[in-house]
Amino acid sequence: MPSTGTVPPEAVAPLTRGLMVLRRLTDADGVLSLSELERITGLARSTVDRVTGTLARMGYVRLDGRDVFLAPRLMDLGNAYLAALGLPGLLGGPADALADALDESVSLAVADGDGVRFVHQATRRRAMSLSFRIGDLLPAERTAPGALLAADWTEEEWARWRARRAADPRATGFPAVPPGDGPDEKEFAAHAARAGECGWALDDQLIEPGLVALALPVRDADGAVTCVASVVSHTSRHTADSLREAMLPRLRSAVAEWEALLKGQGQEAVGGRRSRPRDPADPAPGLADWTHASKQELGRGFIESLARGLTVLTAFGEGRAALPLSAVAEATGLARATARRALITLEHLGYVEAEGRLFRLAPRVLALGYPYLSRLPLPQIAAPHLAELSRRVHDSASLAVLAGPDVRYTARVATRRIMSVHITVGTRFPAHATSLGRVMLADLPSDARAAWLAETEPQALTPYTLTSAGELAAVLARVREQGYALVDEELEQGLRSIAVPVRDRAGAVVAAVNVAMHSSRRTVEECVGEVLPELRATAARIEEDLRTAGRFAPVPEA
Numbered sequence: 001m002p003s004t005g006t007v008p009p010e011a012v013a014p015l016t017r018g019l020m021v022l023r024r025l026t027d028a029d030g031v032l033s034l035s036e037l038e039r040i041t042g043l044a045r046s047t048v049d050r051v052t053g054t055l056a057r058m059g060y061v062r063l064d065g066r067d068v069f070l071a072p073r074l075m076d077l078g079n080a081y082l083a084a085l086g087l088p089g090l091l092g093g094p095a096d097a098l099a100d101a102l103d104e105s106v107s108l109a110v111a112d113g114d115g116v117r118f119v120h121q122a123t124r125r126r127a128m129s130l131s132f133r134i135g136d137l138l139p140a141e142r143t144a145p146g147a148l149l150a151a152d153w154t155e156e157e158w159a160r161w162r163a164r165r166a167a168d169p170r171a172t173g174f175p176a177v178p179p180g181d182g183p184d185e186k187e188f189a190a191h192a193a194r195a196g197e198c199g200w201a202l203d204d205q206l207i208e209p210g211l212v213a214l215a216l217p218v219r220d221a222d223g224a225v226t227c228v229a230s231v232v233s234h235t236s237r238h239t240a241d242s243l244r245e246a247m248l249p250r251l252r253s254a255v256a257e258w259e260a261l262l263k264g265q266g267q268e269a270v271g272g273r274r275s276r277p278r279d280p281a282d283p284a285p286g287l288a289d290w291t292h293a294s295k296q297e298l299g300r301g302f303i304e305s306l307a308r309g310l311t312v313l314t315a316f317g318e319g320r321a322a323l324p325l326s327a328v329a330e331a332t333g334l335a336r337a338t339a340r341r342a343l344i345t346l347e348h349l350g351y352v353e354a355e356g357r358l359f360r361l362a363p364r365v366l367a368l369g370y371p372y373l374s375r376l377p378l379p380q381i382a383a384p385h386l387a388e389l390s391r392r393v394h395d396s397a398s399l400a401v402l403a404g405p406d407v408r409y410t411a412r413v414a415t416r417r418i419m420s421v422h423i424t425v426g427t428r429f430p431a432h433a434t435s436l437g438r439v440m441l442a443d444l445p446s447d448a449r450a451a452w453l454a455e456t457e458p459q460a461l462t463p464y465t466l467t468s469a470g471e472l473a474a475v476l477a478r479v480r481e482q483g484y485a486l487v488d489e490e491l492e493q494g495l496r497s498i499a500v501p502v503r504d505r506a507g508a509v510v511a512a513v514n515v516a517m518h519s520s521r522r523t524v525e526e527c528v529g530e531v532l533p534e535l536r537a538t539a540a541r542i543e544e545d546l547r548t549a550g551r552f553a554p555v556p557e558a
Contacts, residue, residue, distance in 0.1 A: 151196030
């Protein structure tokens, strides 16, 4: 938890201010105006402008007029914590499989002070479904995981809990849950004692009416609790008792398997102390040089100490859970004195924990945008990139996904022209006659592509529409080879479009981006020479965001 004592004299004030801005944006579900930030933070408007300008330069926020939006790249900080922790990478897949087997939501949570913070969520999609997100913080007294963790609290930890309860009796400091009194100390202590005795805990609508949960601790080889696994349901499906009766044996069996996995991997794989050499894809010492160059370019509008302080968080990661000061300085390219001041500031604010001469990231790092950004769907990730593409090429830009025989538009930025292409989100067109459809069909395995052609009966929409299965197969093979599709007046006479695929972390095509225009605007050659490079650059930026957003959480399609 963040220190409540005196601010260390070495603390970096701009870093403190920047972290406060990111927290306020997170609590506001990812967007605030500059004037709202000024009011909520108490910072001078000039300071807000400089802080947000620096964060925008780093790609952590996006400025749109007077509004500030959290950007997917900010998830790099939370990803550093989750990678260093090791649990989501090791247990996330098994937790997802358990959720599928039980047909109920499954979560993994860790202790964060006197609260419980989620590090993995496998949510079932229902009308009444779990809305918690990775990074959400819940008060311990209102959760089943909290009772299990409190069973091992020291008197000092109980004292911190009492102080927090006295200062915030209705848990208004936990935005993820509705305010409420929750159990008093006697009730919570009894709940924790029962959980400690039987090794499991129930949440019978403590968080909100209708929500029930069963939780078990997951222990490492030394018997210490590394995380808590929960099965979460709704009272329309289970009472608390029926959830326990139905799920406890299966959850116990799964947890036993997970604990065996933890023992097999060893301590260094799950938040351990062993450090490994830096991977070429990891943050590099060049980041420090970049911050200096940005300062030279932007002058007072760029706060170098804020950028360097946030860079320190990216020094940690898989195999680098606990690092000495020298390793942090080496990983970031910062001077030891600069890295030390940043670490002191981050430790004071609760984002870093010190163990002797070693430092490690704390769960609080997930409070920096992760809850909001981890549920950001693909269309919202793509939207600002489409807007920039449309601005650069002066034509409409769209994102679409494959939906059976059709493409379905999921995001679109239209240009303002007397003659323009009018398509709305949700519109469906036959995939065979669109550039969007062809780049997605071209990525299908050859047998799936052949099956699609065999099952679909392409209809002629204009005199130029290709309908022959043989001709379409040849076109799709060419599209696959060249990496783009250009369709000229096959969907509608006078309409020309060009599209490129958008790939996820695994390289699979999950969507496509196109630019559409009237055929009088550009020749086919001009589309390839002028628009295609812009399209490819846009797809690359969307893919970069998808790689970041999808590292530990699936990106929703819509």
